[in-house]
Amino acid sequence: MMVELVPDDVVTPLEPAPKLADAVGFPVFLKREDLYTGFGGGSKGRKTAALAASLRIPPEVVISVGSMHSNHLRSCSTWAHEAGAHLDVVVHPTAGSVPDARHLRDALGAREVLVREPAKIREGLNSLVTQALARGERPLVVQGGGHHLPGTAAYREVALRLERQCADQGVRAGVVVAPSGTGGTQAGLLVGVSQWTSPASVVGVSVGRRRENALPPIIEAASWLGHIPDQRSLHFVDDYLGPGYGFIERTLAAACRWAGDLTGLRIDPVYTGRVFEALYRAHPLLTPHPGQACIVVVTG
Numbered sequence: 001m002m003v004e005l006v007p008d009d010v011v012t013p014l015e016p017a018p019k020l021a022d023a024v025g026f027p028v029f030l031k032r033e034d035l036y037t038g039f040g041g042g043s044k045g046r047k048t049a050a051l052a053a054s055l056r057i058p059p060e061v062v063i064s065v066g067s068m069h070s071n072h073l074r075s076c077s078t079w080a081h082e083a084g085a086h087l088d089v090v091v092h093p094t095a096g097s098v099p100d101a102r103h104l105r106d107a108l109g110a111r112e113v114l115v116r117e118p119a120k121i122r123e124g125l126n127s128l129v130t131q132a133l134a135r136g137e138r139p140l141v142v143q144g145g146g147h148h149l150p151g152t153a154a155y156r157e158v159a160l161r162l163e164r165q166c167a168d169q170g171v172r173a174g175v176v177v178a179p180s181g182t183g184g185t186q187a188g189l190l191v192g193v194s195q196w197t198s199p200a201s202v203v204g205v206s207v208g209r210r211r212e213n214a215l216p217p218i219i220e221a222a223s224w225l226g227h228i229p230d231q232r233s234l235h236f237v238d239d240y241l242g243p244g245y246g247f248i249e250r251t252l253a254a255a256c257r258w259a260g261d262l263t264g265l266r267i268d269p270v271y272t273g274r275v276f277e278a279l280y281r282a283h284p285l286l287t288p289h290p291g292q293a294c295i296v297v298v299t300g
């Protein structure tokens with residue numbers, strides 16, 4: 001695939017969170033990527049917009065994979081709908097619950113939904129491609145979570161513009177923290193922030209993976225942008241995962257309420273809620289040096 005990088009001009013607000021700052025004892029700012037509205041909104045919307053903009057010829061069938069909580073699949077669904085394409089997806093069970101394919105087809109506006117255990121995802125995707133080709137259609141397989149070069153480049157761009165936003169608002173960013181799933185958002189932020197005049201540390205808070213599984217795709221995505229991260233720049237929090245992706249345990253729920261009450265936001269517990277849990281538990285990686293701020297990327 002020929003990839004042309006088309007920068008996205010949408011700059012979302014950077015907002016102070018004074019009550020949260022009082023509670024944690026250092027300045028906190030919210031980078032409101034949840035206010036990005038294209039392609040289903042939030043970080044996955046931005047990644048999908050970047051992918052769509054990079055293509056010369058739009059697909060006739062969008063094929064992808066995710067959980068039933070996947071914002072990425074919602075975003076692909078919006079794209080397919082706008083492009084007049086079909087959406088065929090593989091959905092994997094989450095948190096012990098096996099979704100009903102018929103219901104998901106309706107919920108996602110999909111033509112085809114295959115429910116597959118993780119070990120069978122590849123086979124499911126292949127069969128969707130084979131079916132599309134047999135119908136004479138032009139399919140595009142989008143990697144789960146929007147883990148692709150244009151999406152990662154979009155977050156490098158966000159980070160580059162964030163430096164300007166911080167300068168304009170007199171914010172000295174010491175930490176930039178975001179939820180990390182497939183790792184493309186973290187990788188893009190890492191590459192962009194590494195180009196700042198005074199780089200902050202970029203921290204990913206895991207939404208489901210353990211560090212050993214999470215770091216290789218982050219490194220891979222950074223390498224798409226020609227950046228090989230130093231091991232010391234890879235900050236990853238997987239301390240509070242509990243049983244893993246999609247499980248909402250007591251402290252996570254309490255952290256969402258705490259952060260919601262202090263910021264006025266409704267916090268999504270599957271993704272950004274993980275970051276607020278790390279703040280709630282005072283994780284040291286999220287604590288900036290004195291005089292510096294922590295920037296929470298609210299991804300959706």
Ligand SMILES: Cc1ncc(COP(=O)(O)O)c(C=O)c1O
Nearest residue numbers: 071181182183184185271299300
């Ligand atoms: C709202 C939201 N934030 C963050 C993430 C993680 O982003 P990434 O897959 O780029 O690590 C996801 C998806 O996993 C998401 O839906």
